Amino acid sequence: MTNQAAIRERAVAAGLILSMIGGVAFMIAYAKQAAIQWQGLGLCAAFAGLLIAALGWARWVLPYEQVVDLRDTYPQPEEEREQMVEAYEHGMAELTRRRWLVRLLYGAAGILGLAALFPVGSLGPQPDDTLFHTRWKRGVRLQRADGALVKEDDLNVDGIITVFPEGSIGDSQSMTVLLRLPDGVGKNTLGGLIAYSKMCTHAGCPVALYRAADQRLVCPCHQSAFDAANDAQVIDGPADHALPRLPLQISSDGFVEAAGDFPSPVGPGFWEER
C-alpha cells in the first residue's frame, strides 16, 4: 500500500520534472534558433509533463470525493413572478402614458437606426457594369503572363496558353485561354485558334486543365468540364453555363488580337445576369 502510494507520488514527480526539462529544452532550442521540431518537442514535453502530473494528482493524490448540489428550482415561486411582471407593467404604464411622445420616440429611433446603416455604403462602390464587360476590345492584342505578344503561328496543334489583353496582365475578368484545335475540329475557329474565358462559370476558379485528346477544358476546383470543340458547352460538373468565347482576328502584322469583347458576362452567374 505505502509502496504503491510512493510509486504513484514518484510518477507525479516525474511528470513535473519532465515539464521542467521540457521548459529548459525549449529555452535552449529557442536561444540556439534550433529547428522547430526541437523547439516544439521542448514545449510539448513541458506541457505533457504537467498533463502527467495533473492526471496523477487528480487520480491518486487527491482523495475520491463526491459532492451533491441541489438544483435551484425554476420557475421561481409564483409570488415573485407576479411581482416581477407587476413591476414591469407599472413602469411601462408610467413610461407610455403620453402616447404621442412614445410614437415620436419610435420615429426618432427608427430614423436613427436607418441613418446608422448609411456608412455601410462607404464599404465599396455600388455595382456598376464591370461584371458585364472585360478589358477586351476590338483590336486589343493578346499578351501572355510573361509579357510576350502572341503571333498567329505561335501555337502548335493541341497547344494552350493563358492570355490577357495587352497591358492588363493578371486581370481576372479578362483572363483567357487560347487553344489550337486539330484540323477539322470545332467551329468558329480562326484557322484552328479559339479563345475562351478562363474564369469558370461555376465558382470563378481558373479553368486550368486541358485534355487535348477530347478537347476537354476542366476546372481543377470542382471538376466542371467544358467542350472546347463545341463552344465550351458544359459536359460535366456543377457549372451552369458555357465559357464565353472571345472573338479573334489577325492583325495586318500577324499578331492575334480580339475582334471584340466577350458576347456575354464571364465567370460565375449573378442576380443581374440574364
Add this chain to the structure above:
Amino acid sequence: MIQRLLLWADDRFGTARFLHHALKKAFPDHWSFMLGEINIYAFIVLLATGTFLALWFVPAHTNVVYDGPYTFLRGDRMSQAYDSVLHISFAVNAGLLIRQIHHWAANIFVAGIVVHMGRIFFTAAFRNPRELNWIIGVLLLFAAMFEGFTGYSMPDDLLSGIGLRIADSILQSVPFIGTWAMFFLTGGVWPPEILIQRLFVLHVFIMPALITLGITVHLMILWRQKHTQFPGPRRTEENVVGSPLFPTYTVKSLALQMGVIAMCCALGAFVQINPVWLWGPYQTWRAISPAQPDWYIGWLEGALRIEPHWAIHLFGHMIPSPFWAGVLLPGVVMLALLVYPFAEAKLRGDTGAHHLLNRPRDVPARTGFGVAAFVFMLALFLAGSDDVQARYLHLPINDMVLGYRIFSIAGPVIAFWISYSLAAELKKRGGVHESERVRLTRTPEGGYEEEPIG
C-alpha cells in the same frame, strides 16, 4: 496569500457565500462531459499564438518582390501579406512553430465543437431548459468555421486566393443582394485590393470578440443551470452529483488543458500544415490541383462538386448554381440545428424540463436522425476530395460524382435504419441503468448478504 485575498475580497464585495458554494460546486464525472472544455483550451492556444502572429502579419495586397531566405521564391512578385507569412515562417525564430500550432489548434477547435455537439445531441442535453445554450453552441460552431476560413484565407497564397474566389462567387450567387454584398466586401475588383485588410479585422478582432462573448455566455448559462448528469444511484432531476470544482475537478480540467496544449505543440512541431511557400503567391490565372479547403469547410466543397448544375432564370434575373451548395445548404443546415430542440419537443410532446440525460438507445428515432445527419455530412465531406480518390481508385471523376450523389441520399436513409434498429434493440435489452445495484456485505461467518442500493 490567496487566502488573504479571498478574505480581502469578502470585506469589499461580500463574496464569501458565493465562493464557498463555487468551490464546492458539483461537476458530474463522465469523460464525455469534458469534450466541450477541449474547445476552451484550444481557443486559449489560438488567442496566444494568434497574438504572436498578428505582431508580424501585414494585411496588405501591396506588391513587393521577395528577397527573404526561401530561395525558390526569391525575386518573385507577391503581396505584402504573403511576404509577411513567409517572413514569419522562415525568418522569425519559432515563427513557423507558432504558425503551425495556431493552424492545428484551429482544426482542433472546430473538431472539438463538432464532437461536443454530438455528445449534447445524442444525450439530449439540448432539451428544456438548455435550448438557448444549444443555440449559442450552434452559432459558435458556425462562427468558428467562419473564423477558420478567414484565417487561412489571409496569407494570400495560391490556395487561399482560390478559396476566396470561390467564396466570392458564392456571395455573388445570393439573390437580390449578392452583387451588392460582393462589391461591398471586395471593393468590386478582382484581384481585390482591400479584402485582406477586411479579413484581418474580422479575424483578429470581430470574430474573436464574438466567440469570446459566446463562450462566456455559454459558460454562465451552464454555471447557472448546473451540469446535466446520467441517471444513476442517488442522481435525480433535483440534484447534481459529482466532483467538487475545487480541488478535484480543477486538477482534472487542468490536466485536460495541458493535454490539449501538448497535443497542439506536438502537431505544430512535427506535422506540417499549410506550407504556403509550396503553393506560391496567388495569381489570378493560376490554379493548383488537387486543392482542398481545411477539413471543416470540406462539406461545402463537396456539395459544390456534386450539386446539380441548375441555374434558375426568372424575370430577367439569374440564380446561379453555387447558390444551392454555397447558400441554401449551409442555411438549411444551420436552421435545422437551431430549431431542432424546439422541433423535437413539439414532435415528442415533451416540453418539460430535463436534467437527467438520455442514452443514445433511449430514443432510437433521435439517434437514427443524428446518425443520418452525420452520414449526410460525411458524404459531402468525402465528395470534397473526389478528384484525389478518383486518381487512387482509377475511376472516372464522373463516376465518383454519381457515386457521391447516391451516397449522400441513400447513405443517410440506410444509416437511419441501421442505427434506429440497433438503438431499439439495445433499448429492449436494457442496460446498466436498469440493472439493480447491490451492496455486498461479508458476514463474520463468511457468508454474503445482498442489499439493494440506489
